[in-house]
Ligand code: FES
């Protein structure tokens with residue numbers, strides 16, 4: 018074994034990533050790269066209609082085309098037409114309509130799968146789709162959530178006789194009493210628009226019967242190989258122990274690959290039926306309609322306060338668009354936000370109601386932040402509106418109401434106990450970096466001079482709950498799985514270490530960061546540690562990567578397993594060194610006999626002893642490995658203060674983001690370089706919601722933003738650099754002191770931007786601006802405010 | 808079917824191709840150069856960027872037959888693996904990639920950008936990479952990577968080696 022690192026410093030260093038070498042040389046293994054002999058390629062005939070009866074479907078024409086091996090509609094597929102699972106029935110009386118992989122008799126969204134063709138090349142499969150005869154009888158499309166709930170609306174699912182999927186209520190305290198006491202009540206309706214995840218690698222799946230056994234291996238561009246294996250077993254009836262799911266290199270996910278997709282079900286079933294590899298890779302155009310969407314809520318929010326700015330209560334009434342069907346956790350997304358509307362603020366009461374609504378649109382599900390960005394947006398926006406209403410500086414209003422650092426642990430009105438936080442420290446640092454007072458002075462000057470370009474300052478002081486999740490809490494919320502994570506650490510006879518994790522990275526740098534954690538405990542250099550992940554054959558236990566859980570939960574398992582391995586090694590080392598285990602100290606990867614520096618044994622040597630097993634102490638089994646499966650004690654609660662300075666051209670509506678400062682507190686950082694990168698990317702996605710992105714439908718249910726030419730994700734030219742910094746308030750419920758960072762930036766940044774635009778224009782009578790705040794939208798908002806003021 | 812001869816990353820490939828086949832699909836499917844990837848079907852994302860006779864192109868907007876007689880450099884041919892190209896070094900050093908899917912295109916576009924403008928300003932970098940989308944990094948570290956690569960390259964050929 019090579020010399021041990023300084024164990025004090027492996028953790029917390031900005032170590033350059035192990036992952037990068039292969040990614041930077043194109044030595045990658047994306048699912049679509051996999052080309053197995055005998056593969057047939059699947060192409061999908063998708064519905065061009067949002068809502069229609071399938072009056073005719075005849076796939077026989079496709080079978081006559083060159084290269085075509087098979088073609089199926091729902092009828093031909095029969096029992097192999099598996100249903101897409103939903104694992105979060107949020108209420109006892111939730112309506113859970115069937116979601117067959119291939120539509121049966123009726124289509125309910127543009128992009129619904131109607132038929133599939135399998136052929137020896139992608140081109141042959143796609144060409145043969147034209148030979149399928151299909152006709153539809155259009156039905157009225159349900160596109161508007163409020164209209165969907167009105168009586169007499171067309172129904173997305175006739176059999177459930179309503180478009181209301183569920184109603185979820187969480188009353189906390191007596192909001193009506195708070196309201197009665199209040200001097201001021203401010204109510205707003207915010208539209209949290211529909212977004213499309215747009216991970217850069219389109220989805221792809223290959224399933225192959227492995228021949229020598231009954232095993233079917235499925236390679237999928239997924240965030241959740243472990244969960245997918247269980248779900249595919251349940252859906253297809255293929256025994257779980259015959260399924261191996263591998264997520265090779267995965268090019269981003271952002272929640273969009275947290276799914277058991279219909280295409281994954283089809284490819285798996287067809288590989289088994291045909292006895293040969295089946296492959297499908299989506300085009301970006303398919304991705305836009307067939308990969309689940311995110312957000313899409315109408316938020317009615319009402320805040321009650323005293324005239325000097327003490328918040329008394331909050332009422333939130335949501336309509337949450339489910340889309341046409343329920344996917345893996347579609348109904349639960351608003352519930353992940355439910356707890357976070359009260360955010361960092363103290364109040365007496367909080368009343369939450371959410372109605373899930375079916376429409377003829379693409380199903381929604383997790384997208385970066387999943388419920389929490391929506392909550393943070395609404396609360397941070399209404400705080401600014403309350404400040405304006407009572408004439409208080411918006412940061413002062415926040416300070417007056419937030420939980421102070423000496424009040425932790427603090428149980429919020431929504432019933433969560435935040436373990437730690439220091440909103441004052443993060444805010445103070447952010448204000449100093451931002452030059453808040455200087456920018457406010459410039460804003461005053463521009464207002465006074467009537468400058469056509471006005472300056473706005475946007476604030477977002479956010480927290481979120483992440484590190485999903487304590488299994489008992491998930492159970493109480495009717496989520497059917499747990500939130501634990503697993504790790505096995507193996508010391509190999511050659512001195513190398515394997516860290517087998519149940520997390521499944523797709524850009525987050527787990528191989529580097531997990532090596533740092535193990536290195537800091539085992540004293541083995543980071544480069545001698547291999548992290549094994551994302552393959553149920555090699556890493557059998559795990560709950561995968563989403564909800565900023567991988568470090569917060571998976572990190573605990575790595576720590577515990579590493580520590581257990583050291584304890585097993587200690588017993589063996591004591592036997593070799595002929596001393597008692599308690600006489601040994603473990604420093605920098607070696608056991609030393611206390612007081613006798615000549616007697617020591619390195620971990621690698623212990624591993625070799627455990628491998629040969631020639632001379633192990635009685636009762637100790639050969640091999641040196643340890644495992645841990647950890648259920649987190651609680652969520653973790655990252656927080657931070659984000660500040661944006663925006664120049665708004667009142668003549669054109671053009672918004673220019675001039676400066677973006679954020680101070681995040683994500684607890685202990687394993688690799689600050691990776692943390693910073695997560696914040697950058699997260700902030701950019703949140704800014705994108707505020708300024709650029711929105712999935713638009715026409716009233717017939719056609720997605721108008723159905724390609725990357727129409728759905729604007731920002732390019733480098735659309736964004737500035739960001740000024741990021743951190744404060745470190747360690748989590749007290751997570752043994753490493755870590756929180757989570759994957760979603761923080763996205764959760765925080767959207768309201769900072771919109772608050773800034775409204776702040777720039779408030780003197781013109783503007784009190785809100787819709788997202789995305791395109792120049793056209795901003796310009797119209799200004800015109801409407803001016804007209805209203807006349 | 809058309810007959811083409813294309814030099815890819817220093818190796819000459821001959822093949823029969825359907826006239827409608829895109830260069831990126833020929834690279835990936837016909838000759839197994841799968842380092843170059845596809846991110847869209849509207850020529851917006853830039854993930855497929857390669858050098859064609861030394862200039863960057865989106866290989867999804869070029870037909871394979873149009874590359875007949877040309878020289879193509881992909882991410883796989885930028886360096887031999889032992890000696891890194893300075894742009895590759897810079898992207899690693901500055902954490903200019905997360906999932907890495909945009910990276911082949913981003914790196915090749917950067918090589919072209921820096922050959923045109925060896926000392927770009929931040930704004931010039933941002934505008935120069937406008938045709939390459941990244942969903943992970945927010946571009947902050949990509950911009951830093953490009954600046955750093957420019958520094959490495961102006962400091963001479965040896966400094967970029969890793
Ligand atoms: S694949 Fe998107 S531009 Fe070529």
Ligand code: FES
Nearest residue numbers: 905909941942943
């Ligand atoms: S690193 Fe993931 S898209 Fe750029």
